[in-house]
Amino acid sequence: MRSSSGGRVYLVGAGPGDPELLTLRAVRLLQQADVLVYDNLVSPGVLDFAPANAERIYAGKRRNEHTMRQEQINALLVKLAREGKRVVRLKGGDPFIFGRGGEEMQELAAKGIDFEVVPGVTAACGVASYSGIPLTHRDHAQVALFVTGHLKDGSKVELDWPALVRPSQTVVIYMGLNALPEICRQLIAHGAPASRPIAVVQHGTMASQQVLTGTLADMPHKVAAAKLSSPSLLIVGDVVTLQETLDWFRPTGAAGQDTAALPLDILTSLQP
Ligand SMILES: C[S@@+](CC[C@H](N)C(=O)[O-])C[C@H]1O[C@@H](n2cnc3c(N)ncnc32)[C@H](O)[C@@H]1O
Numbered sequence: 001m002r003s004s005s006g007g008r009v010y011l012v013g014a015g016p017g018d019p020e021l022l023t024l025r026a027v028r029l030l031q032q033a034d035v036l037v038y039d040n041l042v043s044p045g046v047l048d049f050a051p052a053n054a055e056r057i058y059a060g061k062r063r064n065e066h067t068m069r070q071e072q073i074n075a076l077l078v079k080l081a082r083e084g085k086r087v088v089r090l091k092g093g094d095p096f097i098f099g100r101g102g103e104e105m106q107e108l109a110a111k112g113i114d115f116e117v118v119p120g121v122t123a124a125c126g127v128a129s130y131s132g133i134p135l136t137h138r139d140h141a142q143v144a145l146f147v148t149g150h151l152k153d154g155s156k157v158e159l160d161w162p163a164l165v166r167p168s169q170t171v172v173i174y175m176g177l178n179a180l181p182e183i184c185r186q187l188i189a190h191g192a193p194a195s196r197p198i199a200v201v202q203h204g205t206m207a208s209q210q211v212l213t214g215t216l217a218d219m220p221h222k223v224a225a226a227k228l229s230s231p232s233l234l235i236v237g238d239v240v241t242l243q244e245t246l247d248w249f250r251p252t253g254a255a256g257q258d259t260a261a262l263p264l265d266i267l268t269s270l271q272p
Contacts, residue, residue: 005083008087014120177229
């Protein structure tokens with residue numbers, strides 16, 4: 001699919017936060033971008049890879065605060081590509097996981113705009129790694145499920161609860177912080193033991209990462225007391241018990257370093 005203007009849209013996964021988790025392809029494209037269109041979950045450090053004179057357009061997408069409506073974003077991408085620009089459309093994590101990347105690309109395909117999709121480290125993988133929770137483990141979980149806990153009509157979470165309470169699996173819930181009490185209540189009501197382990201990870205992979213572990217019974221109180229905020233990810237399953245031993249990430253201090261501050265000479269030497 002080629003657009004006659006020569007413009008192209010690159011839908012790029014920006015990863016969960018730490019800019020060091022960008023792919024080489026993402027960095028290369030950022031370095032060559034004319035314009036960036038980015039969502040609110042994209043770290044500022046990611047934007048720094050683009051040339052200073054590249055235009056930066058914030059498309060928003062915070063909960064309850066959509067700076068630009070989806071149709072406006074779609075129309076903007078089409079317009080910029082038709083102007084012949086190299087457009088990098090940045091989305092947090094992976095663009096095809098709870099990111100509406102598919103919808104944006106459908107619109108480009110319908111308009112005959114040339115595009116490419118670059119995967120990113122999705123929050124489930126990045127956050128699990130940085131908090132020391134393997135999503136699968138031979139002794140604990142043979143299945144990992146990614147679901148969204150987004151409240152439908154602001155009040156109800158509609159999920160396949162019987163499928164989520166099975167043993168020997170890990171359930172990762174995106175956008176589930178606000179519905180946490182309802183999620184824990186439903187899982188217990190559908191047969192999960194109240195003692196099933198759960199972790200809530202705020203700002204995973206970032207210097208401000210905070211990991212709370214507990215059970216389905218006590219996590220709503222723990223989260224309320226800790227006043228966790230978005231973005232946060234819920235991880236449910238026995239693998240959470242490994243966190244205490246595998247917790248390795250020290251954003252600051254002797255045992256680790258703020259990886260966002262590592263030198264980037266290897267990246268600057270990349271060939272286009
Ligand atoms: C709209 S979804 C976008 C997911 C993204 N496309 C991905 O692949 O990670 C946003 C949700 O992802 C989760 N999330 C994204 N980044 C996160 C982070 N750094 N720490 C914890 N949760 C994160 C949160 O549950 C947040 O509400």
